Amino acid sequence: MSVYDKLKELGITLPPVATPAAAYVPFVRTGNLVFLSGHIAKKDGKPWVGQLGKNMTTEEGKAAARAIAVDLMGTLHAAVGDLNSVKRIVKLLSLVNSTGDFTEHHLVTNGASELFGQVFGDKGAHARAAFGVAQIPTGACVEIELIAEV
Numbered sequence: 001m002s003v004y005d006k007l008k009e010l011g012i013t014l015p016p017v018a019t020p021a022a023a024y025v026p027f028v029r030t031g032n033l034v035f036l037s038g039h040i041a042k043k044d045g046k047p048w049v050g051q052l053g054k055n056m057t058t059e060e061g062k063a064a065a066r067a068i069a070v071d072l073m074g075t076l077h078a079a080v081g082d083l084n085s086v087k088r089i090v091k092l093l094s095l096v097n098s099t100g101d102f103t104e105h106h107l108v109t110n111g112a113s114e115l116f117g118q119v120f121g122d123k124g125a126h127a128r129a130a131f132g133v134a135q136i137p138t139g140a141c142v143e144i145e146l147i148a149e150v
Contacts, residue, residue, distance in 0.1 A: 004083065007073070012119075053101060061142060069116060080150050088123050089146065096141070105130040
């Protein structure tokens with residue numbers, strides 16, 4: 001099954017690439033690797049604001065990370081032209097806006113990791129890091145960057 005068939009089966013429509021909010025580009029391709037800049041969580045087209053452990057639950061954070069994965073796939077599609085050409089999702093770096101005592105960053109990040117597995121199968125299995133941070137631009141609850149091999 002093609003990546004696009006899987007997306008359709010999951011009811012996912014890829015968004016266009018978001019305009020960068022500062023002095024950077026959405027992606028850089030070098031050799032067989034594509035580096036995607038960090039994408040923040042959005043809800044209804046606006047930053048998904050919140051802090052895990054304060055005013056957001058782990059499940060809400062997981063939903064936010066999943067939404068970021070959809071945005072990342074839209075950017076990856078723009079970068080490579082065809083998601084079926086992706087050989088591997090190599091690595092995710094996840095930043096979770098959280099209180100000092102919140103310890104479920106890995107579970108929040110699973111929202112993105114699980115979707116990449118559903119869409120890309122074995123090619124979606126990736127290395128990953130998940131960190132808790134004091135703040136993310138615009139107050140967003142989660143930010144994720146991605147490296148893919150094509």
